[in-house]
Amino acid sequence: MSELIYAGSLKTLEDEGAKVIKGGSHAIAVFVHEKKIYAVENRCPHMGFPLHTGSLCDGILTCHWHHARFDIKSGGTLDPWADDVPTYPVEIKEDEVWVHTVPYNKVTIEKLRQRLREGLEQNLSLVIAKSVVGLMEAGFPATEIARVGVDFGTTHHQGGWGSGLTILTAMTNVLPKLDKSGQILALFQGLVHVARESSGRGTRFLLGALPVSDKMNAQSFEQLSEWYRHCVEVRDSEGAERVLLTTIELGLSNEQLADMMMTAITDHFYVNTGHTLDFHNKAFEILDQIGVEHRPYVLSSLLPGIGNVSRSEESHSWQSPVNLVKPLMEAFQELPEILANVSSHGDADVDEAALVEQILSDNPLKTVNTMLDVLKSGVSPVRLAQLVALAAAERISRFHVQNDFSDWITVLHTFTHAHAVHESLRRGATPELTRSVFHGAMRVYLDRFLNTPSARRPEPKDVEVEPQNPSKLLEMMNQQQQVAESARWVMNYLARGGDKSELFNTLGRALLREDAEFHSFQMFEAAVVEHDHWEREDSQLARHAQETLILAVTRYLAGHAPTAREMPHTARIAIRLHRGEKLFEDD
Incomplete structure (x- = not known):
């Protein structure tokens, strides 16, 4: 049973109208309204202003800072950007007013989760921030907080997966690198971007799987994969969604689904400046953290955008003055046989530093042939992708600030695409996905003008001195x-x-x-x-x-x-x- 705090005589309270008493760790405001006594926490839940200085009229307590309004009886707010204020039980004993220190409406994990969902729905940054802080301080798992955002973002955005969900996933991935305050900021920023991107974008309803019969087997998956690939090819997002949901209902693994989906998007070169492959990779990364039961909404959210993506092999820069498309298509015909026989080669002896410099060179045709040779020698597609990602990072580390400012994003796109390829291949290497390693390498080549001139790599000085505070x-x-x-x-x-x-x-x-x-x-x-x-x-x-x-x-x-x-x-x-x-x- 909670402690009772003496608030004063009934007559004194009636004369004063409002009084502040100390109740545990919080101050409590006691009001007399229409001959009844009410007690609320004396901090406006919006931004902490003392409520005893507010106005009480017709049962509504109004804070004088931002005019948040509260039902004095229940503590419920009329304003969605404010939270409910805790209210406390009151007892009157022989003209003496006593207040319990435990509120009726205690803040619980479930209330904080619900408030987070409301903040996302109403696109209210402060509500999202307070929910994240409360949940994190209560020890609620960070991945469960991210799960709330993923559920919301994949449902309430007709345009499907976008930058908001990508930011949220990326920040969830790096939480171990951050201290407690950094983790709160990372989740908060990711969730706010999801809310902003989803605001006013409507609810997405799943189309449903095709009828699944007992006769479906492994051959059925091969057929469904071909259907899916064709739907993506002709930009049929609705057909692709029904096929995808069917494969999920059949209980296929994430690796099989990734193989099917990545094959379809790597049929074309550097799709949508690399964002499409990056979004696919992020979707599978977040599934690893929040669970396979979220696959229908998460994976199908990748499909609404396939109708209007750019395909780089159709662009002038990939065909002139050097035709990159033809040698790549020829190289891709060799990949299945190369990768089928790679295990017989054992450890490869390759000058990887020289390979990175070759990828950075201005001779793309030699780069394609060199990459084929190193695969033949036993270098895995995963390792090759890691080296391409390093070359792409070199472009950024050498990016000269005399370039147009927007070109930071050009080299960024190449690097994040190469990184997504590397992570996707670590999930499962296939000849079809390996094509994207070559796409990334050619994009590194096309970015070469952004290292002309090249920013100098700094030389360290006074290395015997103690490092400065970060x-x-x-x-x-x-x-x-x-x-x-x-x-x-x-x-x-x-x-x-x-x-x-x-x-x-x-x-x-x-x-x-x-x-x-x-x-x-x-x-x-x-x-x-x-x-x-x-x-x-x-x-x-x-x-x-x-x-x-x-x-x-x-x-x-x-x-x-x-x-x-x-x-x-x-x-x-x-x-x-x-x-x-x-x-x-x-x-």
């Missing part, structure tokens, strides 16, 4: 045009033995304290994941690759900062409210 990097990124300076700082930090975990957490803060656009989230996640793959090795190339990836993400983030920082400001409000701080007082 907060210095954040100070540097508070100013514009600090790309070269940030790169030099990072190289010195690494050469002096700085802690990489602190550095990645700092780079995460550099991202999450901004109103970052979609591609910055992609850049951070792809660089972190690719770096970790190389960190498992001990070689000169692996060390060089790790430096390259850190340089690339540092330069990209520095090139896109600072911003207005509205999003982290909202998150900061939510955190301070959770701590009980007074926002209405000067700092």
Whole structure:
């Protein structure tokens, strides 16, 4: 049973109209209204203003800061952007008023989850932020928070999977690299982008699977895969959805579904500047975290956009002045036989550093032949994809700031596509998916003009000096045009033995304290994941690759900062409210 707090005599309260008492960790406002006593927490749940200074009229308590309105009896709010205020039981004993310290409407995990869903539905950033803070501080699993956003985003967006769900998945992937506040910011930013992208976009209803009979077997899957491939080829998203849902109902594995779906999108070159393959990869990544029961909505959300994607083999740059399409098509005919026989070659002896430089060269036809040769020698498609991703990261680490600013995104697209190819092949390597490794390599070639001139790789200085605190990097990124300076700082930090975990957490803060656009989230996640793959090795190339990836993400983030920082400001409000701080007082 809860503790009782003495609020005063009934007559005194009637004379005063309102009184504040201390109730446990919270102040409680006691009101007299229409000869009845009511008690509510004395903090407006919107932004913490003291409610005892508000107005009580006709049963509605109105906060005087933002005019949030509350039913004095239940604490329920009339304004969707405010939360319900906790109300407390009141007892009157012989003209003495006593208040229980345990509210009627305690905040629970389920209430916070429901409030998060409401914040997503109504596109209310502060509501989302407060829900995330409350859930995280209560120890609710981060992946379960992400699951709420994925469920919402794949259902309430007729346009299907887009940048919002990609950001949410990317940020969920990098949570282990961030401290507690960084994790809150990462989930909050991802969820807000899902809400904004879904706002006013309608609800998506599944079409349903084809009738499934007992006669369906492995051959049926092969037939369905061909149907799916044809539907994607002719841009028939509805037919593709019904076939996809049928394969899911048959109980096929994620690996089989990925094979079917990736084959269809790699039938064409670098589809939609790489976003389509990246979105597919992210969808399978989030399924690994939230469970296969979400496959129908998650995977079918990839299909609404297939009707209007660009196919790079149809573009002029892929055909002139060097025709890349014909040699690639010829190379792809060899892939099934090469990969079928690759296991007989054993370990390959390939100069991987030279291969990366070849991919970066201005001789794409030689690159295609070299890549075929290394596959024949025993290099796996997964390893080849990792090297292409490294070459793409080199483009960013060497990107000269005298290029047009928008061209940061050109090299970014190539890198995130190459990263998605690498991750997808790690899930399952097929000749069809291996084609995308060649697509990525040719895109690296086409980006060569963005390294002319090439930004110099910084040389570390004073390596015997202690590394600076990573907060210095954040100070540097508070100013514009600090790309070269940030790169030099990072190289010195690494050469002096700085802690990489602190550095990645700092780079995460550099991202999450901004109103970052979609591609910055992609850049951070792809660089972190690719770096970790190389960190498992001990070689000169692996060390060089790790430096390259850190340089690339540092330069990209520095090139896109600072911003207005509205999003982290909202998150900061939510955190301070959770701590009980007074926002209405000067700092």
